[in-house]
Amino acid sequence: LVGSGPKADAVKRRRRTSAPAAPAATAAAAAPAEPVESHDIWIDPAAVSHSGRGPQAPVAGADPRPTLGGAITGLVSKVLAKPPVRKIARDLGIDLADVVPTGARGEVTREDLVSYQAQRDAELDKADTFWGKTGRPQEQRIEKIPVKGVRKATARAMVESAFAAPHVSIFVDVDASRTMEFVKRLKASRDFEGIKVSPLLILAKAVIWAAARNPSVNASWVDAKDGSDSAEIHVKHFMNLGIAAATPRGLMVPNIKNAQDLSLKELALALNELATTARAGKTQPAQMQGGSLTITNIGALGIDTGTPIINPGEVAIVAFGTIKQKPWVLDGEVIPRWITTLGGSFDHRVVDGDLSARFMADVASILEEPALLLD
Known part of the structure; x- marks a missing residue:
């Protein structure tokens, strides 16, 4: 009962004459029962049922004011289970109170434990998947990964580049069929035996060749260190060719120093070592x-093209898309050719639209006709 009110009248029971009283019961007469008060909650012991036998009188000689915890404990029934079942539960680490009993007398059976364990194993297996336990709140299913090391440095550099350099991007479709034939011949050549050769090698050579014809794409924009609005454009008369690489530590852009001085074979070896x-x-x-x-080289992932962010300290980046056989119009006929799409992003402070277009056209021309590298 919850609330307040008048105290119940004392409860008295008639003395039994047919059965001898217990030794403890003869020590004192029955005492009146009073409510147990605990703040604003009180329990009348006379109203508490024990094992379905109705109100029970206080035990003679005992404290007529039982505690609240004792009254509630008396209401909790024990989980029924045979000793072998209890042992199995202990071995499996199962709390019998969590198992739904199906026994004839309401006891937990061996089959109940097997069913409960199977269900628990299924939940654990499901938790091992990417989505985890779908029954849990969403805020508990968020994996928090600290940003540090290479990932932190890359993020800082990309934000700096994206918001410091005004990007402009252009794209060009290229018939790379002759590049594919050239790569096939290089793989069969004795000079390139044991060396991995791919179309990326020809593109790298094409970028070096096109940069020599359009020097301002191989440059940097440098702001004054004194805080003024003056700046300089540093055109580099060397090519440290960067190759964006996805690694277990995150995105990295190592570069091949003085790539302009390397032969085609030396450049292939440098690319292999870098990767x-x-x-x-x-x-x-x-x-x-x-x-x-x-x-x-986003084509290695099966991507056609993209708009890459310029690497900090540079003014140009070239995205190399996948090479696929597509219908292509050649000499008025539609025939299958190996087609790729090049995407280029440029710092518009240094590289104007005309310069970026000429540079991309020069790169495309080498992929369409690698023999131009012999000029």
Whole structure:
């Protein structure tokens, strides 16, 4: 009962004459029962049922004011289960109170434990998937990953570049069929035996060649250090060719120093070493410094093209899309050709629309006819 009111009258029971009283019961007469008060909640012991036998009188000699905890404890029934079942539950770490009993007398059976364990295993298996336990609140199903190391440095650099350099992007579709034929011949050549050769090698050579014809794409915009609004454009007469690489540590852009001095075979070896080192997570900070122009090979992931963000300290980046066979009009006929799409992003403070278009056209011309590299 909850609330307040007059105290109940004393409860008295007639003395039994047919059965001898227990030793403890003969020590004192029955005492009147009074409500147990605990703040604004009180319980009348006479109203508490024990094992379905109705109100029970206080035990003679005992405190006529039982505690609240004792009264409530008397209402809790014990989970029924045979000893072997209890042992199995202990071994499995199962709380019998969590198991729904199906026994004839309301007891937990061995089958109940098997069913409960199977359900628990299914939930654990489901929790091992990406989506986790769908029954849990969403705020408990959020994985929090600290941003640090390479990821933190990359994020800071990308934000700085995206909001400091006004980007402009252009795209061009290229018939790279002759590049594919050239790569096939290089793979069969004895000079390139044991060396991995891909269309990226031809694109790298094309970028170096096109940058020599359009020097301002191989440059940097440098603000004055005194805080004034003056600035300089630093045109670099060397090519430290950056290759964006996805690694276990995050995105990295190591570069090949003085790539303009390398032969086609030397450039292939440098690309292979750069990729192997990056995938192994062994790229050194010095290898990522001093870049002058970058290539991102998104085609390796099956992507057609994109709008890449310029690497900080540079003014141009070229995205190399996947090469696919597509219908192409050649000499008035529609025939299947190996087609790719190049995307270029440029710092519009340095590279105007005309310059970016000429540079991309020069890169495309090498992919369409690699023999131009012999000029």
